[in-house]
Amino acid sequence: MNQKQMLKKSIEKAFKGGWDKEQDWFPDRQFTILKITEENENYNIFKYALNYVNTFLAQEIVKDGEGAKKFITVHVKGATSKKDAKVLSKSIITSNLVKTAFFGEDANWGRILAAMGYSGAYFDPSKVSINFKNGFSSINLMEDGTPVKFDEDLAKKILKKTNITVEVLLKEGVGEAIAWGCDLSYEYVRINGDYRT
Structure with missing residues (x-):
């Protein structure tokens, strides 16, 4: 999997696949992604970290729902x-x-x-x-x-x-x-x- 595919899959999994706020997913949301190093021994570590961060951010957006208590x-x-x-x-x-x-x-x-x-x-x-x-x-x-x-x-x-x-x-x-x-x-x-x- 190349870098672009890894990023796309991670974002889709965290932001589009796992939450009920799709109505809030506007095209003007922007991500800043720095150049990912080529596949090497750190690739899987980076992939795990990227998935972790995207999942954390997606969950925080849900938790910040208007009036949300749970x-x-x-x-x-x-x-x-x-x-x-x-x-x-x-x-x-x-x-x-x-x-x-x-x-x-x-x-x-x-x-x-x-x-x-x-x-x-x-x-x-x-x-x-x-x-x-x-x-x-x-x-x-x-x-x-x-x-x-x-x-x-x-x-x-x-x-x-x-x-x-x-x-x-x-x-x-x-x-x-x-x-x-x-x-x-x-x-x-x-x-x-x-x-x-």
Whole structure:
């Protein structure tokens, strides 16, 4: 992979592939890239660092969303294809009902499943498992398409945190994708409701 391809792939992965702010991706955004040295023993180190920096910047942009209180990672695993995994993860993270459930600290697996359903991507609902995670804490909400009785206090503890991961396991194939987003708060409505053009 040449330098131009490496840069393009890193930027696409971090900025266009993993977050719900595509509407904010304007052509006037500019990057300053210095000449990358030719492939040598440091190439992989540079590639790793470039991916790390681009991912960090993309996540910081999401965290800086208007009125955002929580940073949410949706990780879809086991889809029929990477494309389906990406469509599903984006559908979940861009759902206003999912975003408001996170703001309200509600472990609402139904909104996640609904967002998956209208995504257009293939999945078998009877194989879906959904988990919420934060650091060392995790809670299983659905296993093989069946809702699981879960500890509401533990769910609330996880959802009170500012960084939450939603893990969706599909058991269909090897397709995998991650999308980042934020919750939808009263502050978001206030900021945009008060805005005048």
